[in-house]
Amino acid sequence: MKSVIYTWLILSFLLAAPKAMARWNDCYGSMLATSNPSEIIEEHNNRVTVYIPIKIKVSDSLLDCADEIWVEDVYYYSMVFSGPTQDKYAKLYDSQFKKIKVRNGIWRSDLKDRSTQMWVRLRHYSLFPAGAYTGHVIVSVVKNNEIIDEQYLDLTYYSEPQVAISLSNSSKGKVSGSNGNYHIDLGELKSNMRFNWGIKILSNSSYDIVVDSEYNGLRHETNTQALIDYSIRFDNTQISSSGRLHRSYNFYPGVKNKWYGFEFQLGNVELMPAGTYQDNLSLTVYPR
Known part of the structure; x- marks a missing residue:
């Protein structure tokens, strides 16, 4: 009887030991x-x-x-x-x-x-x-x-497609304003006078540019029927103040500032009423 019990205890230990080791490694x-x-x-x-x-x-x-x-x-x-x-x-x-x-x-x-x-x-x-x-x-x-x-x-x-517009360094002394709203003081108006400035556009996608005049010319501040024509040359394309420019630009690898130049030329101011003239010229960039 003792021999049977002793054998059973040894077998139980040998069978139980591997299970304990498996739990330790698991x-x-x-x-x-x-x-x-x-x-x-x-x-x-x-x-x-x-x-x-x-x-x-x-x-x-x-x-x-x-x-x-x-x-x-x-x-x-x-x-x-x-x-x-x-x-x-x-x-x-x-x-x-x-x-x-x-x-x-x-x-x-x-x-x-x-x-x-x-x-x-x-x-x-x-x-x-x-x-x-x-x-x-x-x-x-x-x-x-x-x-x-x-x-x-x-x-x-x-x-996301993004675009940023800023003044070129050469224009900062001639054009005032910031954050997309700029002011140009032409001083005393003279027939055929010219004014140049530039902008920089930073974009990570292709984009369209639209240049448009609100009043189709320089408008007298009180006599709104008095209008002085002018022309704008943008990126070697010229339009009159009554026109609208639409250009498309494709994106190429390497995002960097691209410079664009404006050239303003005033029309004939003879016999125009004295006073202050103004126009709102917009340049809008549409990323795509």
Whole structure:
């Protein structure tokens, strides 16, 4: 009888031991990686910087056993975003916007909390050319360099068509105003007098330009029937004050300021009533 009991105890120990070791080595749980486009951060300084969010959430069981989060590009050793004109290379930052180290194409971060915030940084020397920028990454939760769970995640940044207009440097002493509203004082009006100025347009897309006169000439401030014709030459195209100019410009890679010149020439002022004359000349840029 003693022999039977002794044998049973040894067998029970040998059968139970592997189960205990399996529980010690086991690591399991759930992970969710997301990227919300509404949380994208844009910074406009000397160059444009974009931060695309990645948020990783893990279950308590996974937090207790895993030790790292890995992020890697699906296709390349670098993190690459395809864009409308060229590919952009990204870098990965932690929640405090500190650079995460990369080794052999894998960005590694310690797993410390149930929720981890990361930021993918894209940068351009000027406005991003308009369009969608898309990257594809794999987010993994790891224990001892073994992947426990992973998820494929698409990242997207959309650059809206934008345009900015400013005076050229040579015009700042002759033209007053700011923020799109400018004033030119022609002084005493003389027949055929001329005035030149220029503007700079910065755009990340193709655009249309419309130049138009509100009064179809310089109008007397009280005698609205008194009108002095003039002509405008814009980008080597001339129109009369009663006309309307419409030009289309296509976008080419490399966003930079483009200069456009205006040349104003007054018509005949003989026998016109004395007084102050004014017109509102508009230049409107429509990105497309």
